[in-house]
Amino acid sequence: MIFNTWDYYLLFLLPAALSFRISRPSVRPWIVVSTGCLFFVYFSYTQIGGAIGAACLAIFLWEAFISRFYKPASLFCWLGVTQTILFLVVFKYRNFLSGVIWHSPGRNPLYWRIAFLPLGISFFTFEFLHYAWDRYRDRTETGTVGEYMAFILFFPTMVAGPIKRYQDFLPKLRTISSDWALDWQRGTTRILAGLAKKFAIADVLTAYTAHLNMQDIAVAGRAVLPLWLLAYGVKIYTDFSAYSDIAIGSARLFGIAVPENFDWPYFQTNITDFWRHWHISLSSWLFDYVFIPLGGSRISVPRTYANLLVTMFISGLWHGAGFNFIVWGVLHGLMLAVHRWWRLRPGYVPSLHGYARALSWLLTFACVNLAWAFFCMDTRTALYFFRRLLLG
Amino acid sequence: MSRLSRLQHALEYLGGARDVPPAGFPFPLSNWVFWGLWWAALAAVVFVFSGQGSKFIYIDF
Numbered sequence: 001m002i003f004n005t006w007d008y009y010l011l012f013l014l015p016a017a018l019s020f021r022i023s024r025p026s027v028r029p030w031i032v033v034s035t036g037c038l039f040f041v042y043f044s045y046t047q048i049g050g051a052i053g054a055a056c057l058a059i060f061l062w063e064a065f066i067s068r069f070y071k072p073a074s075l076f077c078w079l080g081v082t083q084t085i086l087f088l089v090v091f092k093y094r095n096f097l098s099g100v101i102w103h104s105p106g107r108n109p110l111y112w113r114i115a116f117l118p119l120g121i122s123f124f125t126f127e128f129l130h131y132a133w134d135r136y137r138d139r140t141e142t143g144t145v146g147e148y149m150a151f152i153l154f155f156p157t158m159v160a161g162p163i164k165r166y167q168d169f170l171p172k173l174r175t176i177s178s179d180w181a182l183d184w185q186r187g188t189t190r191i192l193a194g195l196a197k198k199f200a201i202a203d204v205l206t207a208y209t210a211h212l213n214m215q216d217i218a219v220a221g222r223a224v225l226p227l228w229l230l231a232y233g234v235k236i237y238t239d240f241s242a243y244s245d246i247a248i249g250s251a252r253l254f255g256i257a258v259p260e261n262f263d264w265p266y267f268q269t270n271i272t273d274f275w276r277h278w279h280i281s282l283s284s285w286l287f288d289y290v291f292i293p294l295g296g297s298r299i300s301v302p303r304t305y306a307n308l309l310v311t312m313f314i315s316g317l318w319h320g321a322g323f324n325f326i327v328w329g330v331l332h333g334l335m336l337a338v339h340r341w342w343r344l345r346p347g348y349v350p351s352l353h354g355y356a357r358a359l360s361w362l363l364t365f366a367c368v369n370l371a372w373a374f375f376c377m378d379t380r381t382a383l384y385f386f387r388r389l390l391l392g
Numbered sequence: 393m394s395r396l397s398r399l400q401h402a403l404e405y406l407g408g409a410r411d412v413p414p415a416g417f418p419f420p421l422s423n424w425v426f427w428g429l430w431w432a433a434l435a436a437v438v439f440v441f442s443g444q445g446s447k448f449i450y451i452d453f
Contacts, residue, residue, distance in 0.1 A: 003448065160448065182411065185421060190408030192434040198448070199441035206446050236449055243448045249408060260409075264400060 002043050002159060003246045004198065012039050012155065017253035021180065029146035029173060032254075036153025040119055043159075049116040056118035059087055063128050064152050068145065070131070072138035080132040088125045091117055096321035120159045122318060126285055127152060131166050133289055140167045147173060156250035160243055162259045162281040169256075176255030187252030194245030202239035205231045212373075214381050217388055225389045232376050233369040237266065240279070266368075269352060269360040271335040272343075274368055286311050301344070308340065309333035319375070324382060328374035335367055406430065 002008055016035040020028055037057060044053035063084060069076040089097070095105075095115055102108035131151075134140040142148065143166070151169050177183050208231035211220065220228075244261035251258040265278035275283045294307040309330060316329015342348065352360050373382040401414040413419070419426040 004442075182421070185427065186408045186411060188408070188431070189406075189427070189434075192431055192438065193407040196434045196437040196441075199444065200437050203441060203444040203446050206444070239449045245407065245409070252408075 002047070003243060004195065007042070007046075011042070013250050013253065016155070017250075020254050021176070025174065028176070029144070029150035032150035032155075032173075033146060033153050036150075036155045036158060039155040039158065040153070044119045048119050053116060053118060056121075059118065060124055060152065063087070063124070064149055067128065067131055067135075067148065068142070070135035070142075073136060077132045077136035081129060084125055084128040084132070088121060091115075091121055093317075093321045123157070123159065123161050123163060124152070126161075126163045126282075127166075130163075130285065130289060134166065141170070143170050154251070154256075156247045156254070157258055160240075160247070162244055162247060162261045163285050164258055164281075168259070172256045177257070178255070180255075183252050183255050187249045190245050190249030190252065194242040194249060197238050197245065198242035202235050202242060205235040205238075208232075209235050209376065212377055212381075212385070214384060217381065217385050220388075222389060222392055225385065229373055229385075230369055233266075233372050236372065236375070237262070266365060267361070268364060269357055270364055271332070271339045271367065274364055275332070275336070282315070286315055290314055297340075304340065305337040308336045312336065322378060324374045324377065324379045327379055327382075328371055331371045331374065335371075 012035060016031065020031045023031055040057050040060075041054040044056065045051060049056070063080065066076065066080050066083065070080060071077075094110060094112055095108075098108050098110035099105070102111070105111045105113075131140070131148075135142070143151075147170060148166070150173055151164065151166050154164070154169070157164055208228050211217070211228050212232060217225065241262040248258055248260065259281045261280050261282075263277040263280065265274050268274045268277055291307055291311045294310060295303060296307065297304045299307075310333075312329045312333030313326060314329070315332070316325045316327070319325045319329070343350075349356075373385050377385060398414050401410065402417055404410040405413045405417065411421070413421075421427070
């Protein structure tokens with residue numbers, strides 16, 4: 001969807017990147033803004049929510065309009081934070097949260113039958129919140145209206161990141177890379193590699209991951225269950241890193257470098273390093289805008305563990321409106337807390353070699369992959385999966 | 393640089409994530425014949441495996 005359609009490349013990426021590069025610097029932000037609006041409307045209308053989905057552009061334009069009033073220590077920043085979270089809750093969590101009170105959709109007065117998610121709303125949320133917080137703390141300049149709108153509406157990263165930072169994006173927008181040949185060679189290679197990864201690995205693994213449901217788990221042999229889960233672990237990595245490759249490659253055609261999202265996460269030998277290398281733009285966002293404001297690790301040890309749990313709880317909830325995502329997030333929070341406790345023990349050896357390193361890698365890989373069960377199945381199915389896996 | 397690091401570096405270079413090849417890598421960016429063949433190979437993989445119609449997992453988030 002979107003990145004694996006001809007429309008994306010022929011109607012949007014190539015014309016936008018070409019016109020962006022040959023234009024005067026003062027015009028470039030407006031090319032990004034206009035093509036970003038067209039991109040949102042076109043793919044919302046054709047793929048998500050129809051005309052109502054396309055009209056949701058007005059919400060993000062409104063949020064961007066309000067953002068222009070942000071000043072250091074201003075109440076407008078809090079207004080922006082509140083409305084950004086409110087829009088996300090209404091679209092993403094309304095049925096889930098009201099379903100906690102009214103279990104049956106038929107009896108739920110707040111149930112939204114035609115619920116849909118506006119294109120990229122979860123990622124817009126991160127960028128709006130980051131800008132509001134950094135303006136409040138006076139950590140970023142405002143730039144021009146065109147520059148700010150270009151930051152919000154830059155379509156290669158609009159739908160699923162990588163999550164940008166305004167301070168990082170602004171200088172790259174103002175002074176784009178001048179080496180056309182290098183950018184287009186590397187950008188095209190990255191896009192092709194991403195597409196190959198998506199089609200030849202992630203999509204092929206769907207044949208195995210599709211079995212992760214109650215009926216198939218009930219009749220499957222025990223030995224095959226971990227293989228299906230392992231297939232999901234490989235699939236989600238190749239799928240999302242392929243997506244990030246295409247987004248980063250597309251941005252490169254504009255002459256703009258956006259943040260990396262993955263750096264060999266499955267090769268890491270502990271859970272903390274795993275999160276430093278998996279969905280990097282998200283984990284660094286959560287670190288800077290949730291973990292640190294909560295007090296980070298400069299407070300008492302128990303509070304630090306609590307902060308890790310809260311941060312990963314929010315990460316889980318952000319990933320999806322379901323209890324299974326919350327369980328997945330809390331599990332990772334627990335693993336991070338246990339790893340932190342382990343590191344603080346007297347006699348802890350930071351660098352491992354040989355068998356110890358291999359064992360550490362295996363433990364990390366196994367924990368991460370077992371936790372995916374709560375990411376790809378609802379809680380009941382995931383628990384049944386583990387019951388069958390452990391007890392037969 | 394360990395053998396594994398060199399392999400990682402080479403794969404990142406072939407995947408477009410790095411601009412500079414690992415030391416001793418035989419195909420610089422200026423070798424258009426190699427890159428033409430590499431792009432054709434990637435495009436062939438995409439062509440052969442396309443049409444399965446699955447969407448990206450993170451689109452719905």
